[in-house]
Amino acid sequence: MGTPFRSGILRKPNETMRLMVTTFVGVVFGFFLGVSFPTLTLTKMNLPTSLFPSIDLTYIEDKYAGLSSQALLNALSSLKGNRDTSTYFYRYNDTEIWVPTNPRGAERLPPNIIAAESDFFLRRLWGQPSEDLTIKPKYLVTFTVGYDQMKNIDAAVKKFSENFTIVLFHYDDRTSEWDEFEWSRRAIHVSARKQTKWWYAKRFLHPDIVAPYDYIFIWDEDLGVEHFDAEEYIKLVRKHGLEISQPGLEPNNGLTWQMTKRRGDSEVHKVTEERPGWCNNPHVPPCAAFVEIMAPVFSRDSWRCVWHMIQNDLVHGWGLDFALRKCVEPAHEKIGVVDSQWIVHQSVPSLGSQGQAEIGRAPWEGVRERCGKEWIMFRDRMVNAEKAYFEAMGKDPPNSTAH
Ligand SMILES: *[C@@H]1O[C@H](CO)[C@@H](O)[C@H](O)[C@H]1NC(C)=O
Ligand SMILES: *[C@@H]1O[C@H](CO)[C@@H](O)[C@H](O)[C@H]1NC(C)=O
Numbered sequence: 543m544g545t546p547f548r549s550g551i552l553r554k555p556n557e558t559m560r561l562m563v564t565t566f567v568g569v570v571f572g573f574f575l576g577v578s579f580p581t582l583t584l585t586k587m588n589l590p591t592s593l594f595p596s597i598d599l600t601y602i603e604d605k606y607a608g609l610s611s612q613a614l615l616n617a618l619s620s621l622k623g624n625r626d627t628s629t630y631f632y633r634y635n636d637t638e639i640w641v642p643t644n645p646r647g648a649e650r651l652p653p654n655i656i657a658a659e660s661d662f663f664l665r666r667l668w669g670q671p672s673e674d675l676t677i678k679p680k681y682l683v684t685f686t687v688g689y690d691q692m693k694n695i696d697a698a699v700k701k702f703s704e705n706f707t708i709v710l711f712h713y714d715d716r717t718s719e720w721d722e723f724e725w726s727r728r729a730i731h732v733s734a735r736k737q738t739k740w741w742y743a744k745r746f747l748h749p750d751i752v753a754p755y756d757y758i759f760i761w762d763e764d765l766g767v768e769h770f771d772a773e774e775y776i777k778l779v780r781k782h783g784l785e786i787s788q789p790g791l792e793p794n795n796g797l798t799w800q801m802t803k804r805r806g807d808s809e810v811h812k813v814t815e816e817r818p819g820w821c822n823n824p825h826v827p828p829c830a831a832f833v834e835i836m837a838p839v840f841s842r843d844s845w846r847c848v849w850h851m852i853q854n855d856l857v858h859g860w861g862l863d864f865a866l867r868k869c870v871e872p873a874h875e876k877i878g879v880v881d882s883q884w885i886v887h888q889s890v891p892s893l894g895s896q897g898q899a900e901i902g903r904a905p906w907e908g909v910r911e912r913c914g915k916e917w918i919m920f921r922d923r924m925v926n927a928e929k930a931y932f933e934a935m936g937k938d939p940p941n942s943t944a945h
């Protein structure tokens with residue numbers, strides 16, 4: 543994760559000297575500003591960069607420059623003859639602010655200062671903040687990866703244009719090895735050993751963090767993307783109004799749901815037929831309103847709901863696919879499979895092999911067993927939560943909440 547700092551911090555001593563000098567120039571300049579405009583507060587100071595292009599106030603706090611912001615403030619206030627230093631911090635009596643419509647916990651702040659949402663945009667350590675971003679990615683793609691799959695991920699990432707922020711979640715602790723790929727420098731790397739895609743998603747993709755992205759791809763590492771282009775995919779998703787989607791799967795190894803199998807003759811499909819008796823209601827999974835959890839794509843709004851449904855302890859996410867429909871309405875129209883941009887599921891037992899070997903059992907067996915247990919636990923929690931809700935409302939639950 544250290545990439546943004548690599549070029550910035552380890553300075554040679556003579557460079558440090560130069561920084562101190564320019565900082566000092568900044569201090570003196572600030573003093574004259576203060577003298578000429580006594581009511582101006584530090585927060586409003588706006589140095590014209592064209593006059594002093596080398597002044598960089600971020601270094602004031604840089605321990606390598608040897609000058610803390612407190613030292614700067616002391617210097618300033620003695621220069622200015624003991625004026626009340628609190629004017630550098632506050633202009634108003636802040637006990638008088640209480641805004642109940644602010645985000646919870648931030649009621650004491652004036653609304654205009656609140657940055658309630660964030661992003662993954664990488665910024666520079668210098669220059670004008672407003673000029674940091676040459677491109678503001680509108681979409682986000684995350685892959686949960688081990689280094690063994692690097693060839694596959696390299697191929698996959700190349701299918702996503704510069705309009706995508708790339709986030710890699712590393713489950714094998716190997717992050718620096720990815721530097722061999724040029725794109726790795728503009729990716730965000732998050733490392734936590736032996737965790738699953740949904741564990742990372744719950745912790746690092748809070749809806750307020752990913753709010754600037756129109757669509758969020760939360761993908762496995764073992765997908766073949768030869769016949770996939772992300773920009774084209776998004777065009778189709780917009781055109782057909784899909785809030786939750788996945789690319790069609792090449793039916794190569796039998797064990798796939800009918801719903802997620804690619805169709806050769808359409809752009810998108812939203813309903814399917816399954817084996818007789820599997821769907822008593824044609825509008826619910828697995829015949830409609832359903833995508834799998836290996837390569838889902840969420841709109842901003844649907845993710846805001848789905849994130850809340852992910853359980854902190856049920857890390858494999860099994861059963862989530864059958865419940866996605868609870869987040870969009872009508873689900874059988876807004877959940878679908880994109881046929882003309884399709885992928886191949888290569889079924890590499892990647893995370894499975896990260897399990898714990900026990901006597902007489904391969905690591906993946908314990909992982910698989912837990913997946914099944916989690917599925918039942920998730921389903922029970924959902925059923926109980928719905929029951930509790932309808933009881934509290936004094937209503938009978940609607941008929942088909944199962945699945
Ligand atoms: C701020 O305002 C409150 C209420 O008007 C007052 O009680 C308090 O003394 C003021 N604090 C300061 C530091 O002026
Ligand atoms: C990125 O987005 C812009 C704006 O929507 C679009 O014009 C451009 O073609 C996109 N880039 C690619 C590679 O598709």
Ligand SMILES: *[C@@H]1O[C@H](CO)[C@@H](O)[C@H](O)[C@H]1NC(C)=O
Pocket residue numbers: 940941
């Ligand atoms: C629920 O099922 C019962 C009997 O199975 C049926 O009479 C009733 O109309 C159903 N209600 C709804 C809302 O579908």
